[in-house]
Amino acid sequence: MAKVMAVNCGSSSLKFKLYEMPEEKVITSGIVERIGHEDAIFQIKVGDNKLKEILSVKDHGEAVQIVMDAMIKHHIINDIHEIKATGHRVVQGGPYFKESTPFNEDTYKKIESLIPLAPLHNQAHLVGYNAFKKVLPNTPAVAVFDTAFHQTMAPEDYAYPIKKEYAEKYMIRRYGAHGTSHKYLSEVGDKLLGDKENKRLIICHLGSGASISATKDGKCVATSMGLTPLGGIMMNTRTGDMDPSVYYQIQKMSGKSYEEIFQEFNKQSGLFGVSGVSNDSRDVSNEANNGNEDAKLALDLWSRRIADFIGQYYVRLGGCDMIIFSAGIGENAPELRALVLNKIKEALNVDIDWNKNNEARGIEEEISTPTSKIKVYVIPTDEEVMIARDAYKLIKE
Numbered sequence: 001m002a003k004v005m006a007v008n009c010g011s012s013s014l015k016f017k018l019y020e021m022p023e024e025k026v027i028t029s030g031i032v033e034r035i036g037h038e039d040a041i042f043q044i045k046v047g048d049n050k051l052k053e054i055l056s057v058k059d060h061g062e063a064v065q066i067v068m069d070a071m072i073k074h075h076i077i078n079d080i081h082e083i084k085a086t087g088h089r090v091v092q093g094g095p096y097f098k099e100s101t102p103f104n105e106d107t108y109k110k111i112e113s114l115i116p117l118a119p120l121h122n123q124a125h126l127v128g129y130n131a132f133k134k135v136l137p138n139t140p141a142v143a144v145f146d147t148a149f150h151q152t153m154a155p156e157d158y159a160y161p162i163k164k165e166y167a168e169k170y171m172i173r174r175y176g177a178h179g180t181s182h183k184y185l186s187e188v189g190d191k192l193l194g195d196k197e198n199k200r201l202i203i204c205h206l207g208s209g210a211s212i213s214a215t216k217d218g219k220c221v222a223t224s225m226g227l228t229p230l231g232g233i234m235m236n237t238r239t240g241d242m243d244p245s246v247y248y249q250i251q252k253m254s255g256k257s258y259e260e261i262f263q264e265f266n267k268q269s270g271l272f273g274v275s276g277v278s279n280d281s282r283d284v285s286n287e288a289n290n291g292n293e294d295a296k297l298a299l300d301l302w303s304r305r306i307a308d309f310i311g312q313y314y315v316r317l318g319g320c321d322m323i324i325f326s327a328g329i330g331e332n333a334p335e336l337r338a339l340v341l342n343k344i345k346e347a348l349n350v351d352i353d354w355n356k357n358n359e360a361r362g363i364e365e366e367i368s369t370p371t372s373k374i375k376v377y378v379i380p381t382d383e384e385v386m387i388a389r390d391a392y393k394l395i396k397e
């Protein structure tokens, strides 16, 4: 038995989950938010209680210390060296990392070299890693990449039709994201399919950021997010794929800078931009039910784009055995799943048990009927357990 910690550091946050391995039992979890502020927020689970504190946290180093002190104070651990390994989520692994990789000088340098491709994220991951290294200098750490699972894609699935020079010089290609979630869901889905050979899954990770992947026997064949998480399907606040000249035209007409438009495409578009209602799909859904035409259009666009990707991936895989819905919206919003399912059911011979669809909220459930040509499942995702598994591997070997 060993305790390992899954860590997810953002530019001003540190999320953590402590596991007892190999049982995969969650011992505690929590978050430090607003790092760098006088009024940072620290939350930690102690048994069934969630404790919350507002305090000054000057940097990630201090945040790590606060987490460790709290775990000792609340008798979650007696000594910080009970933590035998840490696993760190890293958003961008570029073309270098096909799997989780132990942190060493080379790993660190490569993550650092990829900062231009994910400026906010990779920088923050390294700051977080350094903070842990200071407190636990001899504890092994592993980097778990959001992009690694997608590295099995063929060039025809990841290259963009741009000048070769740009592709090579600036490493411009599709990397995808949410890979840890897609990997987890493909493992669960393949297990549910049992002995069948040639398992073809279409996995819809629909959270506030959202992506779809096509997998064959557990390997990623195609994924919707692109160079950055702006690409692919329409999301809560992101556009997803568009004619690239939309950028040019808005820039020309509005006089705004590309940087400004890039931020708008990331943070003020998608469901939010089209509906003008909210960046939370629940609000958009409620407004659509109240007859708001903009909210209705937003959801029609949203579901049309997802349905189109599912159709595209059906062709890419030469068929499909299972469609999986997951993440915040995919797990909890039957009415939004229904919008998508109604757009694909005829062409793909998908037959849904609508009662089951309505019941499936935050639980694993098959929502298709036994006669459906493609099985449809709701499966809650678990990225942290994948990080914990890879951290545990470090000390098991």
Ligand code: ADP
Binding pocket: 206, 207, 208, 209, 236, 279, 280, 281, 282, 285, 327, 328, 329, 332, 333, 336
């Ligand atoms: P992320 O990790 O990308 O922040 P999540 O996977 O937590 O995203 O998903 C958050 C999204 O899930 C939010 O837009 C939220 O509105 C949506 N969501 C959660 N529950 C429901 C629900 N019952 N109905 C509709 N949307 C929901």
